[in-house]
Amino acid sequence: MPQVTGKKRKGILGAATLVFIIAGLYWGLVKAPPDAYQGDSQRIMYLHIPSILIAYLSFFLVFVGSCLYLWKREKRDDNLAYGAAEIGVLFTALTIVEGSIWGRPTWGVWWTWDARLTLTAILLLIFIGYLMLRALVEDESRAASSAAILGIIGFLDIPLIHMSVYWWRTLHQPPSILRPDKVPWENIHPELLTALAINFVAFVLLYFYMLSLRLRLGEMHEEIKARRMR
């Protein structure tokens, strides 16, 4: 019975995600007007900002799962960290690709060694290393412990990424959403903010849909291993 309830919940989450993705595409590509300065290329921001916020959320969960695993040594916490790291890598890579495509018409370059861009690329490399460590080290307990340490270190790059635009002179503009002096609706036109908010909700729902699948997958792999050992 709980299995059916879980499947039903996943179905509802999947349907809600699809509705918000369609609404986000409509608002982002049709309803929202082009930006006064950047023109239509600004529409890429409706993907870029939610992607990096989801990557931050994912690596925060890696950090929490890793700390709990090193403390309590429970497989459940390691599963959370591993699953969140996998999805975090996807969204960090997408953030870099979106930023690069937006940068070409706006800055005139696909890539520049700007502090924020470089630190984001380092974040991606750290967590690709995390996934390689999980795949290559055969002793699972050792792999989980080493990955937990790497996950905690990797997460510490996020405050550096966020503060880089304040600490160094960068080509990347300061934050539009997560800024201490202004709330988003004072900073962004309501129509653009609505498109961004809908896309953000779509990404959050999509993230939890993917994470729920990935966590259950990790649990099933544990069950398979346990049954084979018997």
Next chain:
Amino acid sequence: MSMWGYVILAYGIVWGAILLYVVSLKRRYRAAENELQRLSDAKES
């Protein structure tokens, strides 16, 4: 490339990559479900 060309390229890559990941995740999920079922059946028989 026009502005819309960059927009379409970005949206295409992002939603294409997400779709590929979800499909691969579902495949792995189904394979694990089938393996669990196979192990249950083997235990029962």
